[in-house]
Amino acid sequence: MHHFRTLAAALALLLGLAMPAARAHEGHDDGPAAPAGAAPxxxxxxxxxxxxxxxxxxxxxxxxxxxxxxxxxxxxxxxxxxxxxxxxxxxxxxxxxxxxxxxxxxxxxxxxxxxxxxxxxxxxxxxxxxxHAPAAAPGKEGWTRTTMLAAGAGLAGVALVLWAWLRSRRSAAARMGGAA
Known part of the structure; x- marks a missing residue:
């Protein structure tokens, strides 16, 4: 059961780090934004x-x-x-x-x-x-394709490490004759 909590904590940490920060740019407040593509x-x-x-x-x-x-x-x-x-x-x-x-x-x-x-x-x-025409932002906010690919690769890496760790624990437990 301990390894499931470890997996959940690792996934939560990875997802928290992968989320892009939503913040107001200079000259803007955090109030409601106009809909994208709003016509004058x-x-x-x-x-x-x-x-x-x-x-x-x-x-x-x-x-x-x-x-x-x-x-x-x-x-x-x-x-x-x-x-x-x-x-x-x-x-x-x-x-x-x-x-x-x-x-x-x-x-x-x-x-x-x-x-x-x-x-x-x-x-x-x-x-x-x-x-006022929308200013071109230096970087896009939100989930871009690159961000999604990096998050997916990170998740796959964490899953692979946890799978190898669990497998080694099960092998060790089987050699010792006990359960993990």
Whole structure:
């Protein structure tokens, strides 16, 4: 029974050493992280309208709703200015618009201005997109292929050493006529 406790302790030690450290990088706290691949977005709200924009690379998807009940705005005309550049917007559904940006969004704050005309109602909405591209980390956090291979090789080595040790104890016990 003693050899099982020794094996369990050795495996626990090896796994504890193989786990990569999860720590905050300089300038970041330990609070909840944004989901990986989160797209930059903005929201511009007035008494009448709410406009939400989601940018994925060069594609911009816009959602235009009534602020009072969050229902899509029917038959609206939308003009958009992004960082001082007019952006052509195409209506693809009720309250749904898309645009193709000439280039991906630049790092930093970008002002957004939208003119909305829906029937007799018109409104100018403004917001800012604060986008910073993810910095390339010097090393990956988590289980990389190399880490997994090293941990597996280490486990196999520990298992081999313990197997040889147990086998030698059993052989010694058999020669002496007792049980291990």
């Amino acid at each position: 977005r903005f929201a511009a709200v007035s008494d009448r309208f709410e406009l939400v924009g989601v940018i994925d690379g060069r594609r911009l998807t816009l959602y235009l709703d009534h602020a009072s009940d969050n229902s899509p705005v029917q038959d609206a005309r939308l003009e958009l200015d992004l960082g001082g550049q007019a952006v052509a917007v195409a209506r693809v559904g009720e309250g749904l618009y898309q645009a193709e940006l000439a280039q991906p969004l630049a790092d930093g704050e970008t002002p957004v201005t939208a003119n909305v005309v829906a029937g007799a109602d018109s409104e100018r909405l403004a917001a800012d997109i604060d986008w």
